[in-house]
Amino acid sequence: MTSTPAPTTAGPLPWNQPLIGEEEIAEVVDTLRSGWLTHGPKATRLEHAVRDALSVDDAFAVSSCTAALHLAFLAAGIGDGDEVITPSLTFCAAPNALLREGARPVFVDVDPVTLNITPEAAEAAITPRTKGIAVMHYGGHMCDMQAFRALADQHGLLLIEDAAHALYASRDGLRAGSAGDLATYSFYANKVAAAGEGGVLAGRGDLLHQARLLGRHGIDSSAWQRHGKRNTADYEVVVPGLKYVMPDVTAAIAAVQYERLPDFTARRAAIAASYTQALTDLPGLTTPTVLPGVQHGWFLYPVLIDPADAPLDRDQTAATLLQRHQISTSVHFKPVHTLGPYRSLGDQTLPVTETAAARQLSLPCYPAMTDVHVDHVITAVRSLWT
Template identity: 35%
Template sequence: MHIPYGRQSIDDDDIKAVVETLRSDFLTTGPKVHEFEQCVAEYVGAKYAVAISNGTAALHAACYAAGIGEEDEVITTPITFAASANSIIYCGGKPVFADINPITYNIDPEDIKRKITNRTKAIIAVHYTGQPCDMEAIHAIAKEYKLIVIEDAAHALGADYQGKKVGSMSDMTTFSFHPVKHITTAEGGMIMTNNKELYNRLMLFRTHGITRDPKLLSRNEGPWYYEQLELGYNYRITDIQCALGISQMQKLDTFVAKRREIAKRYDEAFANIKNIIVPNQKEGCNNSYHLYVIQVKNVDRRYVFEELSAAGIGVNVHYIPVYTFPYYQKNGYDLVRCPHAEELYKHIISIPLYPDLSTEEQQYVIDTIIKLVNN
């Protein structure tokens, strides 16, 4: 038996949608891209959406559109995948790490304020595991200091904050459609915004900085004519992927509901187990549960991890604090300390959570974990 910590859910409708596109006239840069963008924009309540090749490309594009450049500082969390910080460096900026709230595991607005300097340009708030950050406090800080807010919502499609869907609230929000996320396009991402100027910059950046839009051209030599206005990338996504994404979006609410059911069963099963801390859910936040992360206390985390793996249970650790990686250590981050993030890292394990996880499989996971931590 092997139970992965996460996996995609693909059905016959998804396969049919992909096959139909394979038989169509467009395999890439065709009508399915815009259709997918509209589908996600309508779901989250955003005006504009830009589908892109992956979640990292989405973050890179958002930092570019935000105008991040040399000597600009962007505050983010260390408890995230490296791409959240790397995307800042891609644009010439400097990541500044604010510590987490030890209860929610999300970036702490109070530490954001402490890390602001006259070079701070933006905040990248990561909705860790699918629980939205304290966006009311973050937006207040951004307004006070005139900062751009980018939400890294790779974990949070389908989540809502104070009654609003994640993806509709900030200058830009990025999503990822990797197979272990809420929906998949195999690889893929998207940036949401309500700002037309940011949207235009994102669209240029996705396609080499090239446009055929007559309103943006400096001159027009004929119907074949295009211009490169900025230095962009080839970050396009295919119609094949977007066809899968459109089909998957029809099931998103079902997927999220299933994830919440599984998380609730974990909460109840571990509630009275003294060596396990379950994730806390902040009032006003409706987690979409990309991950279910437990803390194991008074027992060696590596022992639990290795024994779960040996028992056929897929586990992972999300995340190693980004600034502790060798790349960051040799590039000026050797003295950075985020005590709450470092303490959390010592204890966390991500356990299986995906819509097709059966009740029997979940019970096996629960029983195995309880036995290990009690021993």
């Protein structure tokens, strides 16, 4: 299969880059020629693939993971005064959606090894107002979902998985996205399956039924279902909804990328293994740990740089890799509790989150990289320690 050319040495090596092949291009052309551009047969193909892979009741292809998270909270009836336990070391999408609906994200600290929240920390944060737990599988390393499922059931809480990083990850035989009442995927341009934009909401049938309604204006049938009928205006608005569906042009790319995940993830894992082998002895640099029973999704290859033992701190390392070696990196994440609207939520001290956020650096790790690129990153990083 021909794919877009991997990055050249002419410009900086991007920290991430999609790998789009002829199959994705052919599917898009097929969609453009079909006369049906919005949510229709291609979106349905993606939905069935996700539903079957996760063995869940239903999956709904939407415009982004942010849309999926918003629909998840709406469908679950999470709103005014409700508390949802969630990490701060994440992207702002889930906390923003909660805050917009009048709910309060209750941030708990992460485990220093996996950078995921733990069932123990979540349990300690449960109050009478707690309505749910929204976990996030950091970088593609799954949380302990067996324990989270048991905790949610014990306290009658809703369990939501933000699986934006973990489309092809598993733990103890459980696929990411299969244990929650609801789970969300991202097909954003830099994700492990990239369609530019896009998301999927998967999970329980009753909640998905409500989410489908809410995601198509509250109308009781989809445009595709009404297509070809004599009177397409024959519909009812059941609830005041929004418009969050994934168009078929996007779904054409997403469906093919989703099918390529086994190959993509194997390549990501091989790059990660090369990095770990080559960088593990550097003082002050911690390579990621994969816990037993975990099949990592490797959206990120996150290292932690302790300025007390490393020659340069995280920001100096990133700047030197870019300026001297033409290698881009990224940081995941600015802790959400330190950002604008969250600072006023009250005293929140999350020491592990804050230390990790100051030390974390994501090295390039994606299937469009060649072995030459991987060696270049290894040599460049090691050169900072000599």
